[in-house]
Amino acid sequence: MKNLSERDKQYLWHPLTQHKLHPEMLGIVRAKGAVLYDEHGKEYIDGISSWYTSVYGHCNAFILDRVQEQMQKLDQIVFSGFTHEPAVDLSEALIRIIPENQKKLFFSDNGSTATEIGIKMALQFHFNKGEKRNVLLAFEDGFHGDTFGAMSVSGLSVYNGPFEDFFIDVKRIPVPTKDNIDQLLIDLEDILSENNIAGFIYEPLVQGAAAMKMYDAQSLDKILKRLRKDGVLTIADEVMTGFGKTGKLFASDHIPTKPDIMCFSKALTAGLIPMAITSCTQHIYEAFYSDEISKGLFHGHTYTANPLACAAALAGIELLQSNTIQESINKIIESHQAFDSQIKGHPKVAATRQLGIIYALDLNVKMERYGNLRDKLFQHFMNDGVFLRPLGNTIYILAPYIISEDQLQKIYNSIYASLEIV
Template structure:
């Protein structure tokens, strides 16, 4: 029988792939816990939880069994004019763990649409109140998704280049640190006077696609405080950081100033089903609550609040709240800290950093984001049975909460081998 990978070549166009340079895809036939199994029998430890989704391990039976049970009762129903128990319960459970100022949940399909919705909410909020605030504020090198609004506020041109002339109006500021925060605040005060800013979208504490760049909560709090005082809506993109990865339920929990809007996806459904959610405060919702129909929020997706996805999310939140997972998070954080300590001032490492279970190492060796050398590093990891996707010269680890101590040590061992191998090139 022809292999999955050979059959794939005939018809499939993969994301983030230049097929002329990367023609071959590995056929994965099974996944369990922290391990992926390919069609040739090779195993790979999933060191990034399949883009930060399968945080409770692949095919976790406590999740799959709940979804199977839901399949017997209600598979899907349109979410306009109808509601159902899984969606109602999920809204209740989300609001228990989200920052206390959140009040409403709007469901959609994926991370990009969750941020797209947050952007649209902010723009229409001001429109409904009779204001012409149509400028958005974002960090340099932020990434918020691939739909047009999300691309507009993203600062990585490798993804956005051909489309930039079509974008909405965005002003960008650097990520803050103790050295530049005063300058940023001064720049912001000028922007607030010059521009009609509707909202500020930000990845709290960790810029994922930019290379897991980590910045201080105290510096971000100063920015949020100034913007909040000037009626700029705060849109926290927690698609990557949400659900325990930073050591707290949400990265926003580290700041005193809470967002007006929060965008969620990825780990929301534990990697089992596509779904997203955008939460907001009651004040925002009330700006859309009106006798005039056009002031409603006319955004919808066919699979909004799919009952199976809601059930997977409910099972995931239950696991997140469990003593076992909370204990695992603490153990992984400690293992990361110990590994960084053992590496010390390794000659092949330019810098290292950690936030919760997110670990990142920058190699001293320069690499382009999708260049030949970076591809060789990726293949080195795969050959050694570890699935990691370097972002240029940044190696990052963001494992499932269920990864064993031995599996995580295997990842560290392979990274150490890679440092020795590529550090001499």
């Protein structure tokens, strides 16, 4: 019988893949904790939590037990006209840990739709109030997903080129730093005076797809304060940063001015079942609360608030707040700091940065985002039994919270060794 990699070629089309250049897909047959197992019996440490989702480890027994228990009671039910206990329980648990100005939750299926809904909320909020605001504001190099609204506000044209003629009108500004914030605020005045800005979407403090670009919390706060004065709704895309990765429960917890809208997915359900949530303030919700049906938010997904996904999310939130996971997060932070002190002076390392468990280093060499040298690095890590996905000349770690010290050291050792091949 053919192996998985060979069978895959016949029918499957993979994301972010040019299949003519990369015809082989590695078959993964099992995962446990921080380790992936391929069809040939080789092990790989999952150094990026499988795209930032499986933060409590793969096949976590605590989460699996909760979901299995829920499967015996209610598997799926339409969420229009019905409700159920897992969704209500999850709403109560999530509201307790997100910024206190967030009062309403809207369920969907994935990170792109979480941001899509946030964008629609911002645009329709002003429409419902009779205001013509049809322009959005976003950061350069941001990434918010692959649906049309999310693509519109994303600044990475490598993904968006064929579709740009169909996008929402978006104005872009650079991420703020202590050096550029004064000029940026001046430029922002011009943008606000010349455009009807409805909302501003941003990845708080870390732009993931932009190679873990990190920026200043105090400077971001100044932007949020200025936009609030002009009635611009602020949308924090916490799809990647949420649920403990930045050293706080959410990246927005680092910033005094809280967003009007927040977007969650990925680690929300611990990497087990797809689900997303978009939260908002009571003020936003009230703009949709009307005797006019047309003022409602008519966006829906078949698996909205799936009971099994809600059960996984509830279990994940319980783990996140446990002493065990919080101690593990602190240990990873300390380990990254120690690793950084050793590697940042290497002649082939141009820069390093860290926020919480997110660690990134830039190689002192120019590389294409998707190119031969990047592929060579990826293969080096896989040969070492480490799953990392370099972004251009950036190598980053975003490992599960339950990773062991030995597993983390193996990642560090592989990164050290990779410096010899660039």
